[in-house]
Amino acid sequence: MSGYKQSQSFPGLRPQPLLRVSKSDRSRAAIVDAALEFVWSHPFRDMTVSSVTAQTGLSRSAFYQYFNDLHDLMETLLNMVEYEVFSGTDPWFTGIGDPVIFLRKSLANMVDICYRLGPILRATNDAAATDERLHKAWLQYTGRFDDAVTSRIEADQEQGLIGDLDARSVAFALNRLNLYAVIEAFGQRPRRQRAPVRDASELIWISSLYGSEWLGKTSSNLVRT
Amino acid sequence: MSGYKQSQSFPGLRPQPLLRVSKSDRSRAAIVDAALEFVWSHPFRDMTVSSVTAQTGLSRSAFYQYFNDLHDLMETLLNMVEYEVFSGTDPWFTGIGDPVIFLRKSLANMVDICYRLGPILRATNDAAATDERLHKAWLQYTGRFDDAVTSRIEADQEQGLIGDLDARSVAFALNRLNLYAVIEAFGQRPRRQRAPVRDASELIWISSLYGSEWLGKTSSNLVRT
């Protein structure tokens, strides 16, 4: 579904298949590393094929052995980010029990992960503005999030925990809040602190979904920095 | 402040100075019109200097008489949008009385205006990803909004209408919600309906600022489509 390649096949007896990396694998990884390095300290608009390959010792044209273009490379980074963020937000999506606790946990994880990956998220978003294919991939990424949040809201509505609201529209709006708040807060210098971003997210998600009376109630087991 | 040029000077007796437009003025306006036309039906990434001037009968190089580059042109569009959106959201920023009513009004206006200007907003945002100067202009634009919302929240906190929350962080988060929800919902095809977007914004802003108990109370005087 995500095109994210796990070292899936592992045919038993072959010796150390995970360490047996071809030159091709190493070059490709070097390019990805160089891209990660690059977006950490430069905006995407300054990225060129030369600037990436220069970090690897490869010639510019070697790049095209592994990726169709820069946007293709950025799609790889996007898939990495998506995997991480989805893992981190799992608690609320799948947790059983007091949903406010799980929501807090998911939001806190999301903020932490995006703090770590902020520049990548920002770069992939910027890159999506200049490429049709990557833009579609970005929409799919955000769309999957919208789906997951919508489902969770609808499930809680059936339990009577969330009132009568348009789950899809609210999920869409809340996700845009999170996504672009973290991109702007953590994706460029000077990077903001995590706590205020997280707290604002919590406040807004909880009060608009479960009602403002839930706000202070279940936070005792969470560490505030 | 906004660089938005009004026909400012009007030295009394000179005949019809408003109609006395130089050729230069007309050419410049033609380029702006062509850009507006363009972004309505194409993504910004497909915009080139040729594609814009072709609509005007001018040669490509004439463009540089009026703008430094495409991003300079887009900054003009951004200033137009900013002016409109700021005007529309004025009620909540300056209104005296029940703030929830004014907030509703401002959000509804904002959604209507952004529905009308969605493609322009989207194009300027996309363009900002590829130009340092325009990116800064964009940050200033959003920053002015953050300031205005923060002030209003703090004022209402002094009145005891809004509880103890970090005004700046919450303003930042809520503004990102609005901004990117309308960009995505109205800036590209297929465009979404306005009502669900507006209702979701209302729900989230009101419940997180004033508390969810305000939700249904003051909506009787507002038309729902």
Add this chain to the structure above:
DNA sequence: GAATTATACTGACACTATGTCAGAAAGCAA
């Protein structure tokens, strides 16, 4: 470990879009 095959890589090329500039054309005043 030499021979053979397959893979990875490179430099040169054609192409697109940009921004500049000297000079041509058009507008305007007297």
Add this chain to the structure above:
DNA sequence: TTGCTTTCTGACATAGTGTCAGTATAATTC
């Protein structure tokens, strides 16, 4: 018409892209 100013254009240099024929390096086989 003349002369002056504003507006516009075609030609040029530049930067980055993506391709390809051919070379170098790695992997495999004996």
